Amino acid sequence: MTSEAAEALDPRVARTRRDVVGATSALLLEEGWDAVTHAEVARRAGYSKATVYAHWPTRLDLIRASIDQICDEADHPAPTGDLRTDLRAALADFADDLTRGHLDRLLAGVVERAHDNEVVGRLRTRLYETGTSGMRAILAAHVEERDVDPALALLTGAVLVRVTFEGRPATTPLLDDLVDRVLASTTPRTSQARRLDPAATE
Amino acid sequence: MTSEAAEALDPRVARTRRDVVGATSALLLEEGWDAVTHAEVARRAGYSKATVYAHWPTRLDLIRASIDQICDEADHPAPTGDLRTDLRAALADFADDLTRGHLDRLLAGVVERAHDNEVVGRLRTRLYETGTSGMRAILAAHVEERDVDPALALLTGAVLVRVTFEGRPATTPLLDDLVDRVLASTTPRTSQARRLDPAATE
DNA sequence: ACCAGTATTGAACTGGGAGTTCAACAGTGT
DNA sequence: ACACTGTTGAACTCCCAGTTCAATACTGGT
Numbered sequence: 001m002t003s004e005a006a007e008a009l010d011p012r013v014a015r016t017r018r019d020v021v022g023a024t025s026a027l028l029l030e031e032g033w034d035a036v037t038h039a040e041v042a043r044r045a046g047y048s049k050a051t052v053y054a055h056w057p058t059r060l061d062l063i064r065a066s067i068d069q070i071c072d073e074a075d076h077p078a079p080t081g082d083l084r085t086d087l088r089a090a091l092a093d094f095a096d097d098l099t100r101g102h103l104d105r106l107l108a109g110v111v112e113r114a115h116d117n118e119v120v121g122r123l124r125t126r127l128y129e130t131g132t133s134g135m136r137a138i139l140a141a142h143v144e145e146r147d148v149d150p151a152l153a154l155l156t157g158a159v160l161v162r163v164t165f166e167g168r169p170a171t172t173p174l175l176d177d178l179v180d181r182v183l184a185s186t187t188p189r190t191s192q193a194r195r196l197d198p199a200a201t202e
Numbered sequence: 203m204t205s206e207a208a209e210a211l212d213p214r215v216a217r218t219r220r221d222v223v224g225a226t227s228a229l230l231l232e233e234g235w236d237a238v239t240h241a242e243v244a245r246r247a248g249y250s251k252a253t254v255y256a257h258w259p260t261r262l263d264l265i266r267a268s269i270d271q272i273c274d275e276a277d278h279p280a281p282t283g284d285l286r287t288d289l290r291a292a293l294a295d296f297a298d299d300l301t302r303g304h305l306d307r308l309l310a311g312v313v314e315r316a317h318d319n320e321v322v323g324r325l326r327t328r329l330y331e332t333g334t335s336g337m338r339a340i341l342a343a344h345v346e347e348r349d350v351d352p353a354l355a356l357l358t359g360a361v362l363v364r365v366t367f368e369g370r371p372a373t374t375p376l377l378d379d380l381v382d383r384v385l386a387s388t389t390p391r392t393s394q395a396r397r398l399d400p401a402a403t404e
Numbered sequence: 405a406c407c408a409g410t411a412t413t414g415a416a417c418t419g420g421g422a423g424t425t426c427a428a429c430a431g432t433g434t
Numbered sequence: 435a436c437a438c439t440g441t442t443g444a445a446c447t448c449c450c451a452g453t454t455c456a457a458t459a460c461t462g463g464t
Contacts, residue, residue: 048443050443051440051442
């Protein structure tokens with residue numbers, strides 16, 4: 001019922017879904033997993049608690065719909081074609097999501113609950129892949145296949161640690177340094193004269 | 203009263219503290235933050251709920267005591283003196299804590315709650331620093347000062363991502379590869395004449 | 405052995421909030 | 435106008451974290 005695509009949908013239902021999922025996303029990012037209750041979501045969205053229960057019987061239903069929306073709406077800056085430039089931009093974008101977008105708390109909440117819930121485990125994977133797909137695409141286009149996964153883990157992991165655990169702001173020089181270090185351990189893909197001399201290029 | 207060090211302590215109090223904090227740590231690692239309630243902790247430790255409340259009035263008091271204990275008890279393998287070997291061992295140790303020790307869930311739970319609680323923020327920092335202090339010491343002894351922080355963030359971050367988000371087992375070749383990549387972006391400290399005595403360091 | 409001081413206990417109580425239900429009401433497509 | 439479906443408000447149940455306290459058990463000192 002909820003998955004029918006272009007089936008003529010009651011406009012009331014469409015409104016409700018849009019409003020409630022929107023309110024849930026905002027709540028989830030602003031206040032965290034535990035703050036997402038049917039009562040609070042209903043209050044924020046301007047609907048009755050009973051309506052919210054009718055559409056999303058459990059808290060996880062609400063959160064799943066919300067995360068799906070967050071992932072669907074994610075956008076990435078257009079690549080220029082230069083590896084280093086694009087990677088820096090994508091990494092800055094990721095760091096921005098983590099801090100300003102409070103994605104770090106959402107990720108933490110999902111990771112914590114993924115231990116005893118299969119569905120949450122899939123949300124965790126989807127969320128992480130969405131947040132890093134930009135970088136993955138850039139890497140896949142420019143470095144050897146075997147380097148993509150390790151480089152991605154190094155980059156995203158380092159930013160996560162810096163921002164989330166060390167509480168450090170993700171400044172441009174810090175991010176650029178990380179990109180340089182990670183690229184030093186990868187093999188460029190094109191036969192182009194892209195030697196990895198630290199001092200050369202740009 | 204609770205912080206007196208060698209002051210002759212009522213053995214009942216000593217027993218209670220040991221048992222309850224032990225039970226809390228186990229519960230926290232096995233079942234996660236939300237599972238830590240006074241009732242469940244009391245049940246596991248074999249004490250009355252009222253006793254647990256008398257010693258630790260809030261849930262956070264319990265968790266703080268538990269994390270303090272976890273950090274105090276943490277031990278690291280003795281270094282051999284060889285950078286690559288020691289780093290591999292320390293990283294494997296960290297990965298093991300994350301997976302087998304369920305440290306990943308604990309970290310996630312702490313990160314999530316650190317957003318609106320200063321005390322939890324300090325727990326997060328302490329927990330992360332405890333888990334990575336072994337690697338930090340090894341790096342500090344062998345690479346340039348400016349390389350220590352970035353290398354640490356890259357290593358721990360990559361393992362975190364691989365284990366926690368990708369759900370991948372932290373196999374030896376995977377960890378060794380990460381160490382190699384990170385070391386490729388660092389400058390070794392002057393000569394290898396740096397034969398540091400394990401007992402004489404800091 | 406006794407005692408004064410303290411820790412522990414069991415059991416009962418409260419306060420709040422998550423989740424549920426439903427009859428009345430409102431919006432929708434024909 | 436009509437049948438159908440979504441929405442509503444309010445009342446309700448149930449569970450559980452947190453609280454309290456008089457009775458009991460243990461401890462160190464005399």
